Amino acid sequence: MEAFPDYDPATAEMAMARQEGSGLPGFLGIRTVAAGAGTMRCSIDVRPELLNPFGTMHGGVVSALVDHVLGAVCYPVIPRGTWAATTEFKLNLVAPVREGTVEAAAEIVTMSKRTAIVRIDVSNGGRAVAFAQGTVTLKPPA
Amino acid sequence: MEAFPDYDPATAEMAMARQEGSGLPGFLGIRTVAAGAGTMRCSIDVRPELLNPFGTMHGGVVSALVDHVLGAVCYPVIPRGTWAATTEFKLNLVAPVREGTVEAAAEIVTMSKRTAIVRIDVSNGGRAVAFAQGTVTLKPPA
C-alpha cells in the first residue's frame, strides 16, 4: 500500500464541492462522488448525446471519464502548485452501457516525486464496464 | 500493407456525408474529413467546453476522438451488417493543444475476420499531439 504524506483533505473536499462546473467535465456531466488519499470516484449519467449509433454509451465517454479521474485523483496527494498531466493510459472496454450511471473508481498504485501510476475500475449498476491503467507526470511549479 | 477485399467506397462516402449528426460525435463536434480503404481522418475544433482547468484541450477529448475513429475506420472495409466494437486501446499524450483543430489519422495495420489492430496519429497544426494503438472486435450479424 502506498502512503501519501502530502495528502490534503481540504483539496479532496474542494474536488467534491466544485462539481466540475466548466470545461469538459461540466460539458459531459462528470461528478466527483468521493475523494480520499490516493482514491477518487467520478460518475456520469447516460444521456442521449453521450450515445453511439447503436444506442449504448459511446466508448469515448468512458475514455474521457477515465482520462479525467486519472489526473484528478492526484491533486489531493501532491503539493499545492504541482501539476498532474496524464501522459498515457490503456483502457479495456468489457461491456456496453444502456442506462443509469457509470462510475469510475481510481486508485494510485504507486507514486514517486515525478510520476504516479493509477488504476481505474469502471462500473454500471455493479457490473464491470471497463478497466484502465495509466501514468500521470507530476510537474512541480517552475 | 494490408489488402481490404471488402472495401466499399459507398460506406466511406457515407461516413463523410453524415458528419456525425447525433450522439457523442455530434455533441463533441467530431467531423470525418477523409475515409479510404483502411484509413480515416477525423477532426475536432478547440472550443471552451472542451478545455481542462489549465486552458488546454482536455485529454478526454483526444481520447474520445481516438475511440471514435478507431471503430469508424473499420466500417468501409468490413461486410455490411458486421459490427466494429472497440475492445481496448492505448494512448500516449505528448503535447498540449491551445487552439485550432485537432486531427486524428487512423490506419488499420492488420485485420482478420474477427479483429482489427488500428494505429492513430493525432496532430494539431502539423505538430504531434498523441499516438494510439487499439483493438477492434468485428462481430458478424447473428
Next chain:
Amino acid sequence: MEAFPDYDPATAEMAMARQEGSGLPGFLGIRTVAAGAGTMRCSIDVRPELLNPFGTMHGGVVSALVDHVLGAVCYPVIPRGTWAATTEFKLNLVAPVREGTVEAAAEIVTMSKRTAIVRIDVSNGGRAVAFAQGTVTLKPPA
C-alpha cells in the same frame, strides 16, 4: 469479485508441481509459487544472464514473466481443452531490480466465455517493480 464456476484445483496444483520444466519458462527460470481461483503468483531470480548493460534486471525479463502469468492464471478456471492466448497487454515499469527474486501476482478481474482481463503486480522484496493489464482470448476446443 468474479466467481469462477469452472475452477479446478487439480489444474492449479498441476501448475505448481510442473515448475515449468521446458520451453521459455524453464529456460528463464520462472517458477509458479501459488495458484488459486483466478489468481496466480510466479517468480524468477536475478541471474547474470537476465541483466541489461546497466547491471539491473532487463525489462524484457519482467515482460516475459508478465506474459507468462497472464495466460497461465486462466487455466485453472477454464474448461479442460480450452486454450488461453495472450492477445495484448500493457506494462508500466516503475523501479529497477538489482538482486533477489521478482514476483508477479496475477488476478483475473473479469472473465467471459471468450475473454479474460488480467491485472498483474510485480514486486521485488516487497517493493513495487511493475504493473500490467492485459487480455487473454479463450479458445474452446474445435
Next chain:
Amino acid sequence: MEAFPDYDPATAEMAMARQEGSGLPGFLGIRTVAAGAGTMRCSIDVRPELLNPFGTMHGGVVSALVDHVLGAVCYPVIPRGTWAATTEFKLNLVAPVREGTVEAAAEIVTMSKRTAIVRIDVSNGGRAVAFAQGTVTLKPPA
C-alpha cells in the same frame, strides 16, 4: 517526420557490431540487424527453449524483443551518457510463430529532451506477428 540532430552513426554501428554478447539479449539470442537515425531492427531465431507448451514461440520472447529494441533504438540519437529507460509499453500479439526468424522494426515517432515514443512492428517471414507502442524516459548524466 522527426529530425534527430544528435544522431551519431558511430553509436549505430557499434550497436550492430556488438551483437549483444552478454546479459539477456545474448542469452535469448537477439541480434541487431540494422540501426539508423530513429530506427532499429533486431531479430531472434525460433529455438526449442523459446517455445510455449503449444510449440509456438512464447509471447514472452516477443515482448522481451520489443522491450529490448524500444530502448536500444534511442541510443544513436541521444547525447552520449544519457540513459534510455523503458517506462511503459503496450503490445498486441496477432499471430503465432512456428519457425524461422522474428524481426522487430522500431521507429521513434516523436522525441523530446526527456521522452521518446516508439512504435514497433514485429514480423516473421513477411507476416505480421505483433505491434507495440511504448515510452522511453531519457535521463541525462547527473
